[in-house]
Amino acid sequence: MITSKTKFTAALIGASGALALAASAQIGTPVLHYGEPSWDTNTANAVVNTGSLGGSGTYYNTTTTAIDANGAGPDDGATGNSVNFTGSAGNLGTGVNTGLTLAAVSGADKSFTMSSWVNLNDQNGDNMVFGSNGVQPIHFGFRGSNAYMGFWANDLDAGGGTAPAVGTWAYLTWVYDGTNGGGLQTIYANGVQIGQRTGAAPGQQGETLTVGTTGGNSGDLNGHLDDVSVYNVAFSGTNDPGTGTAGQTVAALYANAQAVDTVIPEPATFAAILGGAGMLLGLRRRRA
Numbered sequence: 472m473i474t475s476k477t478k479f480t481a482a483l484i485g486a487s488g489a490l491a492l493a494a495s496a497q498i499g500t501p502v503l504h505y506g507e508p509s510w511d512t513n514t515a516n517a518v519v520n521t522g523s524l525g526g527s528g529t530y531y532n533t534t535t536t537a538i539d540a541n542g543a544g545p546d547d548g549a550t551g552n553s554v555n556f557t558g559s560a561g562n563l564g565t566g567v568n569t570g571l572t573l574a575a576v577s578g579a580d581k582s583f584t585m586s587s588w589v590n591l592n593d594q595n596g597d598n599m600v601f602g603s604n605g606v607q608p609i610h611f612g613f614r615g616s617n618a619y620m621g622f623w624a625n626d627l628d629a630g631g632g633t634a635p636a637v638g639t640w641a642y643l644t645w646v647y648d649g650t651n652g653g654g655l656q657t658i659y660a661n662g663v664q665i666g667q668r669t670g671a672a673p674g675q676q677g678e679t680l681t682v683g684t685t686g687g688n689s690g691d692l693n694g695h696l697d698d699v700s701v702y703n704v705a706f707s708g709t710n711d712p713g714t715g716t717a718g719q720t721v722a723a724l725y726a727n728a729q730a731v732d733t734v735i736p737e738p739a740t741f742a743a744i745l746g747g748a749g750m751l752l753g754l755r756r757r758r759a
Contacts, residue, residue: 498723499716502576503569503701505682518567522701524575528567531684553590556683558598558691565691566602566684573603574676581649581673582705582714585611586724587682590640591694598634598692600643600699602685603678610685611645612692618658618665620645622674623687627656629666642728644721648705648714649673655711662725664709698728 504522517527558565569576577583585601591613599612599619607623618629635641644659652669659665682699683692707713708721 498706498719498727499702499704501700501702503571503680504699505567505696506698506700520569520571524571526570528569528682531566531568553588553695553697554683555592555695556692557592558684558693567682568604569680569682571680572676573609573674573678573680576680576701576703577647577673577676578649578703578705578714580714581654581676582647582703584644584646584702584704584706584719584721584724585700586642586644586728587699588640588697588728589635589643589694590696591635591637593637593693594634595693597685597688597690598694599685599688599690600683600692600696601645601701602681602690603674604681604686605675605678606687607675608678608681608685608687608690609674610688610690612685612690618643618660620647620656620658620666620668621688622656622671625671627658627666627668627671629658631665633658633660633665635660642725644706644724646705646708646711646713646721647671647673648711650714651705651711655705657708657711659708659721659725662722664721667710700724 501522502524503520505518505520505528516530518530520526520528556565587600589600591598594613594616597610597612597614599610601609601611603609610619610621613619613634614628616632616634618633620627642661646657646659648655654671654673655667655669656671657664657667680701683696684690702715704715704719705711705713706715706719706721706724713719
């Protein structure tokens with residue numbers, strides 16, 4: 472069952488539309504952020520980047536997503552203010568073109584941290600949360616029931632059924648540290664590492680970052696996304712000191728996400744197990 476979500480209250484949103492939480496000062500400002508109010512306050516074809524790089528992304532295809540009640544952008548009323556991307560093994564059929572290259576959203580050492588709340592509609596084929604629009608795109612998301620972080624034949628497969636169960640919200644984070652281990656890829660679910668790989672060369676820096684789709688490997692997402700964020704540093708975590716400040720940890724990033732989106736345990740079991748990783752997941756709703 473997917474829980475409902477209400478809109479952010481004014482206390483959580485600053486005048487500029489960026490998140491205005493106490494924890495935000497600790498983790499810094501993302502270079503890219505899509506969420507409230509971005510999903511709902513734009514024209515049907517654009518979504519404003521409330522991160523530090525600014526500008527607007529463009530929806531590839533709004534006809535395949537639900538439109539919210541005010542007609543101002545894709546939004547699924549059944550789950551509140553998230554976007555329901557309805558890709559099905561297509562190629563740039565749905566999703567957002569951010570208009571920003573990988574080089575623009577990464578540090579000089581190619582490091583970055585990308586994260587999002589995710590709720591899958593299925594576990595069929597590739598369901599990519601982040602991608603790029605070239606012939607050798609990055610592809611971060613899920614391959615079948617496994618969490619995945621791909622740089623094109625240079626990939627981390629977390630294995631073990633590490634994708635969240637269909638219809639369950641989870642907070643996924645993909646970190647690349649260009650200064651560690653010859654290039655360190657790490658995937659986290661709800662703040663806990665579920666996969667890691669060294670010796671990974673960075674993705675193609677000139678390609679444009681996409682959300683909810685990726686070119687070249689039929690990676691359209693079939694699922695809901697919210698609070699999509701990209702930072703141009705590697706947040707510190709398991710086996711990785713990171714490239715950011717002392718406060719920029721994956722644990723702090725997840726705590727900040729929870730401050731915006733409260734995790735509500737399932738009433739019957741109070742927890743759901745994320746495959747073989749043994750991760751505790753909860754159903755999620757907005758704070759009123």
